[in-house]
Amino acid sequence: MITKCKYCGGALKFDADIQVMVCEHCTSMFPVEETEEEKKLAEDADSPSPGEKDYLPDLMDFNLYECKSCGAKLVLNDVETATYCAYCGQPTIVFDRIAKRRRPKSIIPFSITKDYAIANIREKFMQGEFVPDEIKYFKPDLLRGIYVPYLLYDIRYKDKQLIKGRYTSKEENESYTRYYYREAAGSFVNIPVDASDRLSNESSERLEPFYDRDMVDFKVEYLSGYYADLMDSDPEHLKTIALSRAREMFNEQVQKSTPATDCKILDNRPHFAFENEQYVLLPVWFMIFHKDDQAYTILVNGQTGKVVGGLPANQDKVIRRSLLFGIILAVLGFLILPAMWAMGEDMREWANYILMFGIPTLTLGGYRNVKSLKKSLDLTKEKTIRDFVSERQDS
Template sequence: MRFDSEIQKMHCDHCGTEIAVDEIKVDGKEEPEETAEPEKPPQQEKTGEKTGNFKTYKCPSCGAELLTDENTSATFCGFCGNSTLIEDRLKDELMPAQLIPFKISQDEAKDIYRQWSRKGGLTPKGFREQSTIEKMTGIYVPYWLYDYHTNAKLDAHCTRVRRQIRGDVEYIHTDNFKVIRDIDAEYVMVPADASEKMPDEVMEKLEPYSYKDLLDFEMPYLSGFYAEKYNYGNEELRSRIEDRVSKYAYDSARDTIQGYATVAVTGQDVQTRKDSVKYTLLPVWMLNYRYKGVNYLFAINGQTGKLVGNLPISRGRAAGWFASIAVGCAIVLTLMGVIFG
């Protein structure tokens, strides 16, 4: 069975059975009596072999050897297409606390990409071909969600200007103020992607996610999708998040200083304290395309449908476009010469 993002349930493509995720029997949990017990996610036979940074696992469906990198938690068999959960990578500290299930289906993601790619009139045809679009892949990206308490202290020198006219004389009064701000703020669920394969700038542009859809992690949600375990622990990303949170706190404090002609910050002190952190999986549709030696990555937020990516320009199409304009201009100039010559 695989997780269907449209119905938010497990679905069997062969018989059409639909079952809620929390009714799946996992780790010994019993099924409700009125519900037929579905099959457990397939167990992998670990061969124990390593090839560089890769590991091999045997497909429980057809027996093929699966070559996966050391960070893959869910994958597909390249021979029979069976979705495979590598459960020994999702235990103890590798077990996510929560995840947001896919809300955007693969068909919806393909439509979003098609509509967006049509905006590039000079884009190479290969980017819009069906064979390219079919490579769209759903992947759960590992994130750390941080909760931080902050305190921001600001000192500023501010001025207000008043004008007064008496007879033929204009008086300009400049009032000087010392402004002090001391503000506490809480920032909840600040995200940082923990996969080295995913460019940080792309993942940040995919935000925001709506955390109202966060659910406790259940293994069946991964069935039918790829998933990566984290490469970076929460302590490794801590400085990056604290820089981000510090900027939030400073900007929030600075934005409270309003109504002055000039504002000059003369001193600042921003303190941060990590309150908690959770390992979470967030849904992303990915599409990679290589064009003239350059890899182009397109990512779609699997919850909101927001797309991030850059389309290249085909030199041939661009040359043809400029040539057609040049020919059009030549025809117009020729006609003008005939009319006014």
């Protein structure tokens, strides 16, 4: 079944800019509710019985579908629910897929348009001093809007904690080890955990936050014109991820309530309860570009426009900058440190301190920068993300 215009029969596509369904042929516009009303009967027929609603059947990896617009046979990935027809290019929605699997309860429709996403990415790339020129002027046609499945969890959390921390006395200007007892309770609402095995949790967490103010009841019309995935992760595993995120946030708040730093929990008695679980689809733009035969995937939050990714650096520029800074600072160090030594006992002591702490601190800081950069770059180069998007390329 396809969402069609009631005037000309053309395919309707959800327009993120004006948040209505637009006919690509006669440009008629319809509120989402109106088109939903018209298909309600057909949808009811496809709905699962109450018993099988939350049951995830084992499906084959690939299934054959028919494009209702041109009659073409399509092979779709087993987690895909909406796609363009590879032959006629119509935004076809395959209702059988949604009927077979758990239906999302809510959705945050795309509010960032393709053009805006491209402009956002380009702006970020342009700001990057070390971004190679061929990346700055990427081809914008390799951009896909995909609804990513998430589970949102509401969690109540309570804990008693014995905490060890460093307390610094302002009067004495000294620090001591002290112990603190805290009993606290907190509640978390809509902690998102991505439910697609293809997208790493690291990447999806970087895309956050998603704000529930724009969340609406799920209607298949919103998928029109975009791609969508259904949940394929184990819900029990997702619960442990949500709980560990809640625990991390809770502990952070508890430690903030103490006057100490470098806090460590020595003993605790956590209690928690999952209050609610909601299956939702959240909007993400995926942009692939290639450099030196390596594919990179940049993500854009389809609600806020936040851009996430790591880019390779312009090697020539890195070498030039390293040589410039290296020579200047090495010469300065070469001249200043012996001069400090020559200036007497006090300055000699300072020189020793600078060397003792400066070299390891700066080296470690640089190493951390490299590690963080490498991690971002690895996520951007990750094969699973690339496959996730590549399978949704129009042929």
